[in-house]
Amino acid sequence: MGGLARSWSVALQGVDGTVVEIEAAIGGGLPGIHLVGLPDAALHESRDRVRAAVVNSGRHWPNERIVLALSPATLRKAGSGFDLALACAVLAASGTIPQGALHRTALLGELALDGRLRAIRGVLPCLLAARTAGLRRVVVPVAALAEASLVAGLEVHGAGSLAQVVEFLVEGTPLTAPDAVGEAGAPPSPPDLADVVGQSDARHALEVAAAGGHHLLMVGPPGTGKTMLAQRFVGLLPDLPPDDALALAAIRSVAGRLPADGLLSTVPPFVAPHHSTSAAALVGGGSGVARPGAVSLAHRGVLFLDECAEFGPRLLESLRTPLEEGEVRLSRAEGTVTYPARFQLVLAANPCPCAPAHDRDCVCTSLVRRRYLGRLSGPLLDRVDLRCRMHPVTALTSGDQGESTAMVRARVLAARAAATERWAAHGWRTNAEVPGPVLRSRFALSRDALRPLEAGLRAGELTARGADRALRVSWTVADLAGLDRPDRQTVETALYFRDRRAA
Amino acid sequence: MAAKDVLGRRGEDVAAEYLEKQGLVVLDRNWRCREGELDIIATGSAGLVVCEVKTRSGTAFGEPAEAVTDRKIARIRRVTQAWLAAHGLPWCAVRFDVLAIVIEPGRPATIQHYREAF
Numbered sequence: 001m002g003g004l005a006r007s008w009s010v011a012l013q014g015v016d017g018t019v020v021e022i023e024a025a026i027g028g029g030l031p032g033i034h035l036v037g038l039p040d041a042a043l044h045e046s047r048d049r050v051r052a053a054v055v056n057s058g059r060h061w062p063n064e065r066i067v068l069a070l071s072p073a074t075l076r077k078a079g080s081g082f083d084l085a086l087a088c089a090v091l092a093a094s095g096t097i098p099q100g101a102l103h104r105t106a107l108l109g110e111l112a113l114d115g116r117l118r119a120i121r122g123v124l125p126c127l128l129a130a131r132t133a134g135l136r137r138v139v140v141p142v143a144a145l146a147e148a149s150l151v152a153g154l155e156v157h158g159a160g161s162l163a164q165v166v167e168f169l170v171e172g173t174p175l176t177a178p179d180a181v182g183e184a185g186a187p188p189s190p191p192d193l194a195d196v197v198g199q200s201d202a203r204h205a206l207e208v209a210a211a212g213g214h215h216l217l218m219v220g221p222p223g224t225g226k227t228m229l230a231q232r233f234v235g236l237l238p239d240l241p242p243d244d245a246l247a248l249a250a251i252r253s254v255a256g257r258l259p260a261d262g263l264l265s266t267v268p269p270f271v272a273p274h275h276s277t278s279a280a281a282l283v284g285g286g287s288g289v290a291r292p293g294a295v296s297l298a299h300r301g302v303l304f305l306d307e308c309a310e311f312g313p314r315l316l317e318s319l320r321t322p323l324e325e326g327e328v329r330l331s332r333a334e335g336t337v338t339y340p341a342r343f344q345l346v347l348a349a350n351p352c353p354c355a356p357a358h359d360r361d362c363v364c365t366s367l368v369r370r371r372y373l374g375r376l377s378g379p380l381l382d383r384v385d386l387r388c389r390m391h392p393v394t395a396l397t398s399g400d401q402g403e404s405t406a407m408v409r410a411r412v413l414a415a416r417a418a419a420t421e422r423w424a425a426h427g428w429r430t431n432a433e434v435p436g437p438v439l440r441s442r443f444a445l446s447r448d449a450l451r452p453l454e455a456g457l458r459a460g461e462l463t464a465r466g467a468d469r470a471l472r473v474s475w476t477v478a479d480l481a482g483l484d485r486p487d488r489q490t491v492e493t494a495l496y497f498r499d500r501r502a503a
Numbered sequence: 504m505a506a507k508d509v510l511g512r513r514g515e516d517v518a519a520e521y522l523e524k525q526g527l528v529v530l531d532r533n534w535r536c537r538e539g540e541l542d543i544i545a546t547g548s549a550g551l552v553v554c555e556v557k558t559r560s561g562t563a564f565g566e567p568a569e570a571v572t573d574r575k576i577a578r579i580r581r582v583t584q585a586w587l588a589a590h591g592l593p594w595c596a597v598r599f600d601v602l603a604i605v606i607e608p609g610r611p612a613t614i615q616h617y618r619e620a621f
């Protein structure tokens with residue numbers, strides 16, 4: 001009679017975890033379980049699950065009043081991932097598990113009524129939070145072991161049932177250890193750029209976009225290879241550094257989209273939502289606490305909007321904030337969550353609804369044509385540095401075979417390395433991140449190089465923001481060409497991709 | 504008498520015996536009024552003790568004490584007021600206990616005593 005014990009688990013708000021201390025007090029009143037500390041419905045039900053699981057694991061359930069407190073008490077706690085920690089807190093309070101065994105150990109997992117331990121979503125961000133909070137070891141469901149092993153610096157144990165966990169805590173019977181993290185085998189090679197016939201302009205634009213991290217719009221008739229090019233875009237990008245790969249894996253874990261093999265993927269993500277997608281699927285949403293959407297799943301990768309003129313205007317406008325801030329904040333009844341969403345936008349569109357192979361065959365009225373691409377609003381298009389026009393394919397085998405992904409990627413990596421080195425002192429990684437004022441003052445170009453821009457501004461063809469974007473692209477073109485800084489020709493090339501007429 | 508009532512009566516006998524061994528004096532048993540019934544009313548150094556006795560022949564359908572629901576608790580409180588009024592005791596310390604008794608066939612009865620249960 002009268003026992004008190006503590007265990008630890010992790011609550012998730014988006015991809016941010018908070019370590020939750022669970023206290024169990026036994027005694028003083030009629031038998032019953034009282035759960036306090038802002039639990040949601042699923043967590044409230046864990047009272048019944050936990051009791052059934054403990055009894056069916058052949059352990060003694062204290063037949064007294066049990067108060068379970070989750071702290072910090074003001075934080076809303078959702079889901080079934082606390083089951084294991086609640087069960088162990090009760091067993092420790094009733095003396096089945098020695099007090100010291102739970103010290104600095106996070107317990108994660110949902111319990112089945114027969115005591116089996118079920119997988120939960122978001123194990124990876126939970127472990128990151130546990131590590132930050134200074135916990136020493138974690139017990140996770142076996143199914144989540146591969147995912148858990150991605151986090152270094154924690155002692156990770158995988159358990160299949162509550163009975164195994166109790167034996168582990170009481171007698172030290174070892175649990176399943178994670179396999180040594182296998183080297184991610186060569187990822188399936190993405191489709192090769194050499195497959196695309198012709199389109200030298202668009203290829204060049206693709207290369208510049210990959211090298212500088214610029215957003216890209218491709219306009220052209222159907223069947224010219226817009227989609228093919230976009231699918232080959234990821235192949236040009238450098239592998240993700242470990243930090244970014246882990247951040248991406250955390251988002252995928254919360255979305256329940258982490259591959260089962262548990263290897264940390266360093267391939268930048270490629271996400272291509274259909275144009276009938278809902279705003280919630282695109283930027284994230286859902287009731288209670290919002291779940292990550294396509295923009296977050298494309299974090300540090302590519303978000304490809306095919307037939308972007310078919311997307312509803314509200315959908316496209318909802319992309320503006322994440323484009324600018326690199327994250328989305330979603331507010332729902334149970335609080336606001338922030339998901340990272342630093343993606344590269346690739347848009348593809350037909351020039352008009354009828355979209356014939358040759359523009360001269362178009363039967364659309366000028367008003368319809370204007371309205372079609374007019375759906376892409378000015379503010380959104382202003383953020384797209386590169387616009388290119390696709391030309392109809394005139395020959396099945398063009399004279400010069402296109403370059404392969406490997407060749408272009410080598411140039412892209414070299415250009416990125418040059419840019420990273422130049423901006424390292426300022427904390428930027430790609431040309432696309434550099435603010436305009438810096439490009440105009442501290443890294444100003446020669447008068448001669450700026451002449452095309454001045455002309456464009458004077459003629460009213462270019463906005464001030466547009467000029468900044470062109471400057472940014474010209475630095476990337478220069479990096480690709482191996483130049484020290486942009487000269488007149490690179491600025492002209494950059495302006496070519498800025499051409500309003502392309503959209 | 505139905506089998507469950509026989510069991511209940513046996514349980515109450517066991518409970519009364521147990522309480523007297525604890526040094527309490529049983530004042531009343533199965534006191535009824537329109538509101539309901541009190542199983543055992545006893546008194547000791549701490550004042551009045553109102554006891555609800557729950558008897559089961561096994562725990563297959565849950566522990567006996569779990570059968571004391573919020574509704575039943577409210578009724579016991581009401582009936583207690585009626586008892587106090589009937590005996591001219593408007594003001595005294597009252598304690599509510601629950602005695603959970605399991606009488607499995609062929610075994611001695613087990614008693615669990617929840618003091619100040621509600």
